[in-house]
Amino acid sequence: MTISVITFDLDNTLWDVEPSLIKAEQIQQQWLLQHRPGAVAAFDHEALLEFKKSVWRRHPELAHHVSQMRTQMLYELQIAGGYSEEEAVSGARQAFEVFLGARQKVELYEEALDVLKLLAQRYTVGALTNGNADIYKTDAGDYFDFAFSAEDIGTSKPHPAMFQAALKKTGTAAEQIIHVGDDPEHDIRGAHNMGMHTVWVNIRQKPWLDGARPDREIVNLRQLPAAIDHIADGR
Ligand SMILES: [Mg+2]
Secondary structure, eight states, rough: OOOOEEEEOOOOTTOOOOOOOOHHHHHHHHHHHOHHHHHHHHHHHOOOOOHHHHHHHHHHTTTTTTHHHHHHHHHHHHHHHOHHHHEOOOOOOOOHHHHHHTTOOOOOTTHHHHHHHHHHHHHHEEEEEESSOOGGGSSGGGGEEEEEEHHHSSOTTTTTHHHHHHHHHHHGGGEEEEEESOOOIIIIHHHHHHEEEOOOOOOOOOOSSSSSSSSSSEEGGHHHHHHHHHHTTTO
């Protein structure tokens, strides 16, 4: 069976997500301080954490919709801060927009573009993300034939639906696909359970904890073409 499709996780697989998340949180906070100071004043650090948890608990239907969950949290935060329904709705939308703009400004790992360019010449390339990153807003967008987010599908990896979306889109069998990702549970177990091949991107060089091991493990994306060749050759 030949390999014809490579699917990628995005956050912490093609870039380090931490800097953009920190920046996005800061920008969202600045927006609130400027436009809805009462919402910021309503909770101290500890109380804010509890408040966020209570929003998550009360809205399990948004568990796979990270953008809607954040918008809901921003809305409730402003209601708690004494703002009107109208102010809270418009404020949640605007604060989320500034957050998302910063969150999607990611810096690809320096080797990522060369590797993706090479792979795109030989394979159909897709993105499967649980987050709200958009590959088409990065310099790597040209190399991707498709992208699905948990928000598109309504459920997150490791649920089979994310991987099934890739199968349906490409019309290939699971054993013709290699999924590449950093998360042992979401990426490796999820794809393995679907019968796909897996490459674990282990940049932080963590130990493998349990469960079926990935077909290959790499610590830098430069190693990916060789890892794919190994799998394709059945080695
Ligand atoms: Mg990831």
